[in-house]
Amino acid sequence: MRLFADLFLELDQTTKTNEKVAALSEYFKNAPDQDKLWTIALFSHRRPKRTVTTKFLRQWAAEVANIEPWLFEDSYHIVGDLAETISLITPKKTKSSSLSLSDWIIAIKNQVGHSEAQKKEFVIDAWSSLDQEETFLFNKLITGGFRVGVSQKTIVKALSKLTGKEENRIAHRLMGSWSPETESFKHLIVDDNPKDDLSRPYPFYLAYAIDKEIEELGAVKDWQIEQKWDGIRGQIIKRNNEIFVWSRGEELVTDKYPEFENLKLLPLDNFVIDGEILPFKNGKPLSFNDLQKRIGRKNVSKKLLLEIPVILMCYDLLEYDGKDIRELNLVDRRKHLTEIIMTKNEVIIDIPLHLSQELVFQNWAQVTNAREKAKRDGIEGLMLKSRMSTYKSGRKKGEWWKWKVEPFTIDAILIYAMRGHGRRANLFTDFTFAVHDGDKLVTFTKAYSGLTDAEFLEVTKFVKKNTIEKHGPVRMVKPELVFEVAFDDINPSKRHKCGLALRFPRMKRWRKDKEAEEAGTLFELKSLLEQKQSRPLD
């Protein structure tokens, strides 16, 4: 367990991705294979279920620490984390243990079905053979509450460094329903796997927010204009009659969207489509909030599939008949894309592919009106793509633009919370948000509105459980939850610590799909400001 505890400490002590990758690589070099596998499992939300109730753990901890339950509870209240409180309050270890991480996990799993007395003996024995950090981790494992600020991408990077295999191959291997109990590290990660190539996606081409007057783009007819859809950008690959779904974070999410398995029924094979995964029902899109329910879930139930089905709103075609066609122009790529979508036969079975329709305009004034209308309809904005554009990699200026209705958004981390007023007095609704600044977090705005009552309730539960410190009515919480904060304007400000002031900030959505380390940066905010300042007023 020591090796894993050291890894955890190192990951916990840094917010820098490259240091996290370095710590993981070092650990993967030294840990036994079975521990590596469990570590990957734990860090990718495949944690074991709780086997002992926290009520018992609290009782036993107070007992072995020789203190009254009230003192344990008061301490817990101040520390804010049960696993940590227990690890600090129980006496120093009296014996040593050479059990590895996997040994402990198996031992914990074996507690299922044991009597209370047996469990108590096991737990107390564990506490007396583990040091403080190990006890903390043991408690996290036994309460099923293991969480660590490491994204899938970071693990993939470290494994790629270790094995020399490409990151997207590793990502592919990590997905699916493998279990460390039946899988081996060698088989999962190291051995050659012919499927690696099959699943390989292309880098996404990303658009910049438009930074000039719309009329400067030239003739309207040279541009393909579409609605900007509010889902998650995705790539669907069909090769050798197998389906792979990638999200923009280069995360393989095939399991989360089983709808796309139906693409196997299309007569065409060996193609790659770029589009937007959208919740879609009865001929129209559902809200992004609905999609969140799908994003957060690793295993989707039948009920959820019926309730919130998804489609791919298709933008572009990158591979056709096994050939990379990114060098063709948009018009030609789109011809092939249409062809593929047209082959679907809705009568037999639902193929969840929709073509993102082109909006036709005679002049820029019409386009401007359409954007105004989009604002009223709650649509995110318009996409403008040059018909001659090839499909590029990453964010490139010049040929693809997004023209958003919401001029500004950023992903931010919740760090302070306060109770609301009136109807919402028992909920935490007033939040302060931070972004990354190097290895620090800086607060940059407050926001009060934008979530549903159900979401506020969920955040309230989080706040209560994760308060680090209280300053009067203000709670400082663990920096874990990420929200997309939208605002109308951004200006320099001497009054604010971050040097910026936002106008009408609000929570646009809760990004349950993001870890805190993936949230935005002060640099991003500053570049929004620069972008704005270099742009003539509209």
Add this chain to the structure above:
Amino acid sequence: MALIELNKNGIYCAEADVYIDPWRSVDKALITHGHSDHSRPGHKSYLCTHASVPIIKHRLGSKINIAGIGYGESIMVNGVKFSFHPAGHIIGSAQIRAEGKGEVWVISGDYKTENDGISGCFEPVNCTHFITESTFGLPVYKWKKQSKVFDEINNWWSLNKSLGKTTIITAYSLGKAQRILHNIDSEIGKIFCHGAIAKMNNAIRNSGIPLKDTLLIEKESKPQDFAGHLIIAPPSALGSSWMKRFKNVSVGIASGWMMLRGARRRRGADRGFVLSDHCDWDGLNESIKATGAENIYPTHGYTQIYSRWLREQGYNAQPLETEFEGESLEKKEE
């Protein structure tokens, strides 16, 4: 009326008309130690240990009317006998014992039980009434041996050095900074001190207490001049513009609060070292027992919780609502 009482100015002995660590201006102040919440400006006369004199003068100005007294020495003021005893908290720190009207009181000031090598060695003093600090009066606070913590700090510095990084550790400029300087392995590299700490060190050296030589951070020095070396800085330097001049750094915080993961994480430092100049849970309990006192008055920190615990152990315990601030992670120095 008891020998010692609390009034709006501080802890007061009416019989002798003397205050201990008062927070408002008074005529006669006995001072346990040089931290700012215990030795405040504006009193007409100060009495503290010999080692505290230069420290307090450095803080409050050389014009104050201050006298020194040795550990174990006593003075009589209007029939009350006062004496100073080692508290092990920082250089010059003392507990103050007061005997009169058939009562014996000890005011602990701040204290710790482990001998850190430069702050003197805490001695329990027999008494019937004990005013004790309880900054870390919760059973989650248990310190490791100092030698272990310094192993951690030395290893961290060595590692940073091997990576070409500059090591910056934050510590109070009075107390923790000298403790680090005294115990750190100076073979690893050069040691630089922030100006505030360098000045405090000089004040202490001038009173005859030897401290390792350290280097000053010159205006014209460049970031690479510090690569591989150690800088000791006060907590207020964290995130300040002073800090920005150093590049490729690893920043550590030495404080008892670093015991908690939440506190470590939100400070934004690279490392937290659990190093406190206060008692941990066991230290408090053992010290209180060793005084033989029946009446205990906790100040600083979790006084309510700690008093309740003491009552359950059979003591007469009531929190004392002082205006001491105790160790905090914020910019103010304790």
